[in-house]
Amino acid sequence: MTGMPLLLAALALVFAGAVVALLLRRSPEVAAWCAAISLAVGALAAMVPVTQVLLGGPTLSFAGPWPMPNGAFLVEVDPLSAFFLVPILVVGGLGGVFGREYLSGDARGGVAAAGYNLLAASMAMVVLARNGILFLVAWEAMALAAFFLVAFDHHRAEARRAGWLYIVAAHLGAAALFAMFLLLAKDAHSYDFAAFVLHPPEGARAAVVAALAVVGFGAKAGFFPLHVWLPEAHAAAVSHASALMSGALIKLGLYGILRVFLILGPAPWWWGTVLAVIGLVSALIAISLALYQRDLKRALAYSSVENVGLMALGIGVAWEAAATGAPQVAKLAMAGALLHVWNHMAMKATMFLGAGSVLHATHTRDLEKLGGLMRRMPVTGVSFVVGAVALSALPPLNGFVSEFLMYRGLLERSLGPATPGSLLSAIAVGAVALVGGLAALSFVRLCGIALLGTPRSEEAAHAHEGGAGISGVLSVLAAMCVAMALVPTVLVTAVARVTAQVLRVEPSSVVGALGLEPLAHVNAGLWVVLGVGGALWWKLAQRRTRGETETWGCGYAAPTRRMQYGALSFAELAAEHVLPSWLRPSVHAGTRDGLFPTATRLEATTPDPVTQRVYEPLLWWWAGRLSSFWWIQRGVVSWYLLYILGAVMVGMGWVVIRGWLA
Numbered sequence: 086m087t088g089m090p091l092l093l094a095a096l097a098l099v100f101a102g103a104v105v106a107l108l109l110r111r112s113p114e115v116a117a118w119c120a121a122i123s124l125a126v127g128a129l130a131a132m133v134p135v136t137q138v139l140l141g142g143p144t145l146s147f148a149g150p151w152p153m154p155n156g157a158f159l160v161e162v163d164p165l166s167a168f169f170l171v172p173i174l175v176v177g178g179l180g181g182v183f184g185r186e187y188l189s190g191d192a193r194g195g196v197a198a199a200g201y202n203l204l205a206a207s208m209a210m211v212v213l214a215r216n217g218i219l220f221l222v223a224w225e226a227m228a229l230a231a232f233f234l235v236a237f238d239h240h241r242a243e244a245r246r247a248g249w250l251y252i253v254a255a256h257l258g259a260a261a262l263f264a265m266f267l268l269l270a271k272d273a274h275s276y277d278f279a280a281f282v283l284h285p286p287e288g289a290r291a292a293v294v295a296a297l298a299v300v301g302f303g304a305k306a307g308f309f310p311l312h313v314w315l316p317e318a319h320a321a322a323v324s325h326a327s328a329l330m331s332g333a334l335i336k337l338g339l340y341g342i343l344r345v346f347l348i349l350g351p352a353p354w355w356w357g358t359v360l361a362v363i364g365l366v367s368a369l370i371a372i373s374l375a376l377y378q379r380d381l382k383r384a385l386a387y388s389s390v391e392n393v394g395l396m397a398l399g400i401g402v403a404w405e406a407a408a409t410g411a412p413q414v415a416k417l418a419m420a421g422a423l424l425h426v427w428n429h430m431a432m433k434a435t436m437f438l439g440a441g442s443v444l445h446a447t448h449t450r451d452l453e454k455l456g457g458l459m460r461r462m463p464v465t466g467v468s469f470v471v472g473a474v475a476l477s478a479l480p481p482l483n484g485f486v487s488e489f490l491m492y493r494g495l496l497e498r499s500l501g502p503a504t505p506g507s508l509l510s511a512i513a514v515g516a517v518a519l520v521g522g523l524a525a526l527s528f529v530r531l532c533g534i535a536l537l538g539t540p541r542s543e544e545a546a547h548a549h550e551g552g553a554g555i556s557g558v559l560s561v562l563a564a565m566c567v568a569m570a571l572v573p574t575v576l577v578t579a580v581a582r583v584t585a586q587v588l589r590v591e592p593s594s595v596v597g598a599l600g601l602e603p604l605a606h607v608n609a610g611l612w613v614v615l616g617v618g619g620a621l622w623w624k625l626a627q628r629r630t631r632g633e634t635e636t637w638g639c640g641y642a643a644p645t646r647r648m649q650y651g652a653l654s655f656a657e658l659a660a661e662h663v664l665p666s667w668l669r670p671s672v673h674a675g676t677r678d679g680l681f682p683t684a685t686r687l688e689a690t691t692p693d694p695v696t697q698r699v700y701e702p703l704l705w706w707w708a709g710r711l712s713s714f715w716w717i718q719r720g721v722v723s724w725y726l727l728y729i730l731g732a733v734m735v736g737m738g739w740v741v742i743r744g745w746l747a
Contacts, residue, residue: 088134089145092162092213095131096206098123103202106195113188116195120202121185128178131209135174138167139579146215155276156218164582165347166212168423169340172333172430173212177205179558180325183438186554187325187445197237197323204230204329211337217266217276224262228255231334234326235318247314247321254314258304262341265297269348281348291349295356298345299363306338307390308397309367313696316374319386320450324441327382331389332434336426339396343587346404351589354408354506361401361509365516367394372523373668376530377656378691381440381450384531385433388476391520392429396422398513399491405506406498407588414498416598420584421490424576428475428483428569435472435562439465442555443535446548452652454542455535461548466536468559473528475566478521481608481615483569489604492517523659530655539646570608573601668694 102123109116134145144163151158162170184201188194207230210223232255236248266276268290273280286294300311307315315335319327342360346352368391375387399422406414442465443458444450459466475482478489495517498510540546550556569576581595588595653670670691717728 088137089147089160089162092131092134092145093147093160095127096209098130099127099202099206099209102127103199103206106199106202110193110195110199113192113194113196117185117188117198120195120198121181124181124202124205125178128174128181128205131170131174134162135167135170138162138164139171139582141578141582151219153218155270156222157216157277158219159215159277160210160213160219161215162213164579164586165340165343168579168583169212169333169336169426170209171427172336173205173208173329176329176332176430176434177201177208179434179561180329180438181205182554183328183441183558184323184325186552187441188323193237197234200230200233200237201323201326201329204234204326204334208329208334208337212340215278217270217278217281221259221262221266224259227334227337228252228259231255231318231322231326231330235322237323237326238321241321243317244321247317251314251318254304254311258301258311261297261301261304265294265301265345268294268297278344278348285349292356294345295349295352298342299360302338302341302345303363304338305341306335306393306397307367307371308338308363308394309370309390310695310699312367312371312390313693313700315390316378316383316386316693319389319437320380320383324382324437324444327386328434328437328441331386331437332430335389335393336396336430339393339400339426343400347587352404352408354405357401357404357406357408358505358509359401361398361405361513364394364397364399364401365513367391368398368520369394369516370668372520372527373664374691374693375527376523376659376664377653377670379452379652381443381452381455381531381535382437383450384527385436385440388436388524388527389429389433391524392425392433392476395488395491395517395520396425396429398422398517399425399494402491402494402498402506402510402513403588405509406494409504409506411498411501411506412588412590412594413598414494414501415588416584416590416595417490417497418494419588420580420595420599421487421492421494423583424490424573424580425484425487427576427580428487428566431562431565431569432472432475432484435468435559435566436476438555438559438562439469439472442551442559443469443548445551445555447542447544449542449544452531452534455540455545456538456646456649457536457540457545458548459536461545462550464550464556464559468563469536470532471563471566473532475570477525477528479525481570481611483566483573485608486570486573486601486604488517488521490599490601523663526656526659530652534650534652534655538649541646541649567612571605571612573605577601 102120105123106116106120109119138145144161146159146161149158181198181201184198185194188197191197204227207223207226211220211227214220214223232248232252235251236244238244239248268286269281270276272286272290273284285291299308304311319331322330346356371387371390371394375384375391378384378387399418403415403419403422406412406418440450442462443455446462446465447455447458449455471482475484478484492514495510495514499507499514501507540548577596577599578592581592581599584590584595585592
């Protein structure tokens with residue numbers, strides 16, 4: 086079995102694993118094993134046709150029966166779909182193995198494993214769908230599966246809030262997508278993507294479709310100010326689901342935008358400029374908010390918003406450059422953004438699963454209760470550091486490669502002819518450098534507070550490394566971060582094919598424009614220097630005479646573990662003096678009066694400013710207005726049937742009136 090039959094059989098196996106896990110939910114260990122094995126085997130099998138397409142094979146397609154009005158079971162794998170299938174399969178398969186051990190001993194482990202398999206299968210169907218109705222059905226299935234995993238710990242108020250916030254944001258985005266597909270179908274007289282391509286909307290209608298796509302898909306990607314669900318959901322979800330959501334699910338927002346823009350044809354320059362501005366603003370604000378988060382997973386979630394913003398910036402600059410006659414810039418920016426999709430997959434999966442390993446060992450995500458974990462959990466600690474350095478875009482790891490390509494594109498655009506795009510690129514160079522500096526500070530803070538120092542709680546003091554399922558997956562992902570930096574040229578063929586499809590150029594011209602070989606040599610040389618330097622340091626350290634002494638206690642006679650830098654104090658300088666006031670944390674300090682002051686208290690809250698100052702007041706305002714219609718909700722079935730009858734009669738009357746007017 087090869088090609089599309091193999092891919093569909095692999096997805097069917099993943100779905101079957103979910104069904105079996107549900108049936109065996111009273112035996113959670115067996116159910117989790119069935120789900121994990123089916124997902125891992127299915128992901129490996131699906132990678133075969135996906136890799137063939139990415140390496141130059143023909144597009145795969147299948148049309149099957151589906152008795153759905155205006156719907157058709159049309160699926161296809163072209164380079165763009167194959168490219169976004171890779172994060173789903175890689176993170177999904179590894180996350181399934183991680184999750185089996187992560188939830189071991191949990192009576193609901195089988196149910197969670199079933200939900201995870203359903204999430205992976207529905208995400209894959211989203212990128213395969215070539216009919217609008219099928220796409221929306223898969224999109225809704227993905228949203229519901231993710232909601233279940235976000236609200237899995239529903240006994241906690243935090244998880245319930247995160248789940249409802251996620252589902253509201255998902256359906257607001259879906260409403261925009263419904264309107265978008267209706268507009269596309271109005272011109273094409275069909276919901277098939279092929280018909281959309283043959284009869285795309287034009288003029289103002291095309292601009293409306295593009296705007297709806299940016300809103301609908303941007304809500305899933307976490308564009309500012311539609312990002313507010315993401316920190317809540319990623320923090321509350323089970324950790325391997327957080328890794329899949331960050332490593333793959335939010336990228337489907339970018340996939341949707343790319344797919345719709347392929348349907349609409351070459352984009353005007355200002356479409357790309359608007360997307361680039363949205364991405365740049367998202368990156369700046371998100372990394373600023375990540376800088377002082379106390380919750381480990383919440384800080385990583387804001388980092389995901391930042392990285393998706395950088396990808397949107399690269400895509401927007403590429404479209405603007407292509408529309409204004411700068412093809413070299415377009416290739417560099419688009420290839421850098423797409424390569425960052427894969428790099429971020431490995432980096433953020435490493436970080437979220439590392440955070441899951443910490444949570445599994447200490448039962449807390451609170452940075453103020455962690456510390457000293459590097460000695461107790463060396464595999465988790467090293468993997469976490471590798472992911473942090475990669476996400477900071479520092480050599481010799483993979484994040485540096487993709488962001489370097491985007492920097493090259495921005496620099497070439499800013500040094501070109503004076504246009505709005507060149508001005509934006511010049512500003513973006515400095516802004517992206519600022520983002521990189523804040524990202525480095527943010528991840529130094531996470532690693533320093535969580536991994537180094539003295540344990541700040543008994544749970545951290547007694548932490549221990551997870552089993553082979555947890556440690557093995559973390560080691561594989563950390564190795565991927567290293568390998569993708571050493572051999573980026575291996576990825577060039579796949580990236581070039583997708584870049585060529587999106588920009589409508591030849592793949593060979595993209596390969597020649599990237600020139601990643603020198604970068605690979607630089608990274609390899611740095612690894613050699615680090616290896617030799619580390620070996621020499623270790624040898625000298627073994628010869629050195631060692632002794633133990635008390636650490637200086639800053640004048641305190643009996644220092645305690647609470648006298649270390651905390652998560653907020655580490656970032657206080659930047660938070661108080663670099664960030665604008667509306668992005669700073671809210672700090673409440675008690676007074677210390679009198680000759681012999683008593684105990685005092687310092688509290689810091691880190692709410693999202695958009696949620697606190699925009700959405701919550703707006704929701705309360707609407708709640709007050711809509712509460713006057715409480716009398717409609719009578720709790721009597723007969724009244725609700727009457728409402729339905731009235732709505733049907735109004736609809737039928739509208740159809741009759743339209744017929745008369747026509």
